[in-house]
Amino acid sequence: MKVHRRLTPIIPVAVALGCILAGAVLLTATPSAPTRQDAQYVGQEQCAACHEETVAKFRESIHGQKGFEMRSTHSCETCHGPGKAHVDAGGGKGSMVAPQALSKDKQTEMCQTCHDRGNKTDWAGSLHETRGLACQDCHSVHSPGAAKAQLKTGETELCFSCHKQKQAQFFRASHHPIREGKIECSDCHNPHAVQEAKRVDLAAITETCYQCHAEKRGPFLWEHIPVREDCMTCHEPHGSNHMKMLKVKEPFLCQRCHSDTRHPGTLYDQSQRNNDSNRLYGRSCTNCHSTLHGSNHPSGRTYLR
Ligand code: HEC
Ligand code: HEC
Ligand code: HEC
Ligand code: HEC
Numbered sequence: 001m002k003v004h005r006r007l008t009p010i011i012p013v014a015v016a017l018g019c020i021l022a023g024a025v026l027l028t029a030t031p032s033a034p035t036r037q038d039a040q041y042v043g044q045e046q047c048a049a050c051h052e053e054t055v056a057k058f059r060e061s062i063h064g065q066k067g068f069e070m071r072s073t074h075s076c077e078t079c080h081g082p083g084k085a086h087v088d089a090g091g092g093k094g095s096m097v098a099p100q101a102l103s104k105d106k107q108t109e110m111c112q113t114c115h116d117r118g119n120k121t122d123w124a125g126s127l128h129e130t131r132g133l134a135c136q137d138c139h140s141v142h143s144p145g146a147a148k149a150q151l152k153t154g155e156t157e158l159c160f161s162c163h164k165q166k167q168a169q170f171f172r173a174s175h176h177p178i179r180e181g182k183i184e185c186s187d188c189h190n191p192h193a194v195q196e197a198k199r200v201d202l203a204a205i206t207e208t209c210y211q212c213h214a215e216k217r218g219p220f221l222w223e224h225i226p227v228r229e230d231c232m233t234c235h236e237p238h239g240s241n242h243m244k245m246l247k248v249k250e251p252f253l254c255q256r257c258h259s260d261t262r263h264p265g266t267l268y269d270q271s272q273r274n275n276d277s278n279r280l281y282g283r284s285c286t287n288c289h290s291t292l293h294g295s296n297h298p299s300g301r302t303y304l305r
């Protein structure tokens with residue numbers, strides 16, 4: 001009781017002061033915009049007056065559907081900056097943030113304020129980042145050319161547009177069916193995190209191959225060590241002019257590790273083995289060693305079955 005009574009005279013004073021302050025604010029800003037910064041935002045309905053089609057398309061896009069309700073109320077102005085000056089001037093160039101005019105870093109920043117997680121955490125330092133690509137080089141939020149992920153063009157076409165040498169590999173006699181539309185670059189690569197030391201994580205690469213070639217995973221009773229270690233010891237991942245995307249033809253492929261002077265062939269470093277034949281059997285080792293990726297047959301030690 002005592003405490004309450006002591007406080008009561010103060011409250012009317014505070015309220016009165018508040019009213020005076022609020023009145024002052026009202027003179028300089030609109031009632032719905034409590035700070036000066038916010039006063040510069042006008043909302044997407046205003047933009048629609050002149051950019052009708054852009055706004056309509058944006059509303060239907062994933063950003064219009066969920067992105068911006070979730071994280072921001074500024075819609076268009078989240079990326080293009082506050083639009084009051086632009087609207088007051090009746091539109092025109094130079095008064096809005098025009099993404100194409102920004103540095104690549106700034107362009108990426110526009111997107112990374114929200115997209116900095118999941119498979120995009122390694123964007124910084126990736127080759128695409130260090131070679132000056134921005135998100136907008138591959139994506140277009142307003143006029144995507146592909147149904148998937150707001151890409152500017154279909155993925156294969158997009159990657160080919162810069163990676164001509166890789167494109168050529170996919171035109172070799174034996175190739176992964178990218179051109180045929182059965183798989184895409186992103187089945188094996190994360191374009192948001194391509195690394196220079198592309199082979200640092202061999203296990204991860206082989207794991208990628210297993211995703212579609214599960215039968216190569218084993219476990220096998222008789223494992224062929226190089227297969228377990230790294231598919232790319234023998235295969236080109238994109239394409240090759242040797243059958244089955246091999247790096248080199250048989251028998252040379254096998255003879256990089258197995259002696260070609262005697263057969264059964266020996267590993268160079270196992271010359272002490274007691275072998276009884278000097279003949280090289282034909283040219284294609286896999287005619288006989290048909291299960292070279294590994295065998296589960298009890299007598300498959302030499303991958304003949
Ligand atoms: C204010 C936050 C925010 C900003 C800024 C933002 N996005 Fe998004 N974006 C989202 C949200 C939220 C989703 C929906 C994600 C989901 O549902 O998982 C999304 C989805 C996407 C998708 C997936 C599309 C699809 O069809 O699957 C792409 C691509 C994308 N954004 C690219 C961009 C690009 C490029 C930029 C920069 C120009 C950008 N975003 C800026 C919040 C944002
Ligand atoms: C997620 C960020 C983002 C949002 C939100 C966004 N834009 Fe854009 N806007 C861009 C980017 C990036 C470009 C550059 C072209 C492109 O990538 O599609 C652009 C380009 C434009 C252009 C110029 C077109 C040109 O190519 O010169 C206009 C006009 C425009 N946006 C209007 C709007 C309007 C209106 C809205 C709201 C309905 C909006 N933007 C929402 C990122 C955004
Ligand atoms: C009164 C009409 C009008 C309104 C309202 C309007 N714009 Fe524009 N806007 C224009 C005109 C005109 C251009 C210049 C187009 C050109 O020359 O290609 C333009 C250009 C732009 C550009 C490109 C700027 C540049 O420097 O290249 C962006 C981005 C943009 N508007 C976004 C918006 C956004 C976001 C809103 C809502 C906040 C908005 N506009 C409201 C008429 C308007
Ligand atoms: C070299 C081209 C390229 C660049 C640069 C690029 N992306 Fe992508 N992005 C793709 C491709 C291809 C896909 C679809 C395949 C996939 O899901 O990985 C994709 C998918 C996405 C998706 C939707 C699926 C997912 O993984 O969440 C988002 C969101 C996205 N990108 C945002 C970004 C942002 C943000 C940046 C800039 C930091 C960026 N992208 C830079 C090519 C690119």
Ligand code: HEC
Pocket residue numbers: 127128131133137138155158159160161162163185186189190191194195196197198
């Ligand atoms: C705008 C051009 C551009 C586009 C589009 C592009 N890249 Fe790249 N990419 C580069 C550049 C530049 C490098 C740096 C190394 C180089 O020149 O090969 C690179 C590097 C790479 C690397 C690593 C190379 C290495 O030596 O380790 C991979 C993997 C890669 N890109 C995959 C892709 C995929 C997948 C796509 C399609 C989603 C794509 N790129 C689209 C320009 C591009």
Ligand code: HEC
Pocket residue numbers: 156159160163166167176178183184185186187188189198199205232237238
């Ligand atoms: C089947 C999986 C797979 C597919 C699909 C694939 N790549 Fe690769 N790519 C790899 C592997 C594995 C490596 C690493 C090669 C090595 O270290 O010998 C690689 C390496 C690269 C490199 C680094 C340069 C090099 O050859 O050393 C680039 C660039 C590249 N890929 C681009 C692409 C593009 C562009 C596409 C789509 C057109 C694509 N890749 C499709 C698996 C794949």
Ligand code: HEC
Pocket residue numbers: 174175176177182183184187188205206208209210211212213231232235236237243244245
């Ligand atoms: C996204 C699925 C996918 C991934 C990942 C994948 N492949 Fe394939 N691979 C295929 C398809 C599809 C074919 C074509 C099969 C056919 O035509 O019968 C194929 C064919 C092959 C062939 C035989 C080519 C020929 O001329 O018959 C080899 C060798 C091969 N892949 C090796 C690999 C290696 C090594 C990796 C890992 C770097 C890998 N694949 C990752 C889908 C995949």
Ligand code: HEC
Pocket residue numbers: 206209210213216217226227228230231232233234235244246250253286290291292293
């Ligand atoms: C020691 C060399 C060598 C290694 C390592 C190797 N392969 Fe092969 N692979 C071959 C040869 C030789 C052929 C062609 C003969 C045949 O069809 O058996 C072949 C054929 C294939 C084929 C097409 C025929 C088939 O069997 O479906 C696929 C797919 C394949 N390899 C995937 C892989 C994968 C995935 C890995 C890694 C887990 C791998 N290879 C590692 C030598 C190798």
Ligand code: HEC
Pocket residue numbers: 224225226233234250253254255256257258267285286289292301302303
């Ligand atoms: C990168 C080196 C390498 C390549 C290439 C390679 N191998 Fe092997 N191979 C090995 C190793 C290591 C062993 C295990 C030797 C051991 O356990 O004594 C082995 C074992 C074998 C064995 C069983 C030998 C035994 O004594 O159990 C056969 C058969 C064989 N390889 C055939 C082939 C054929 C056929 C090819 C070509 C398609 C090939 N290898 C390519 C390294 C290689």
Ligand code: HEC
Pocket residue numbers: 251254255258260263264265266267273275280281282283284285286287288289302304
């Ligand atoms: C005409 C069938 C045939 C051809 C072709 C053939 N091999 Fe063999 N290979 C055999 C037979 C049979 C054995 C003995 C199997 C056993 O002892 O169980 C053998 C054994 C081996 C062994 C195991 C040797 C050991 O020390 O036990 C290796 C390694 C080998 N071959 C590699 C090769 C290579 C490399 C080629 C191609 C240059 C090749 N083979 C071509 C039939 C063949």
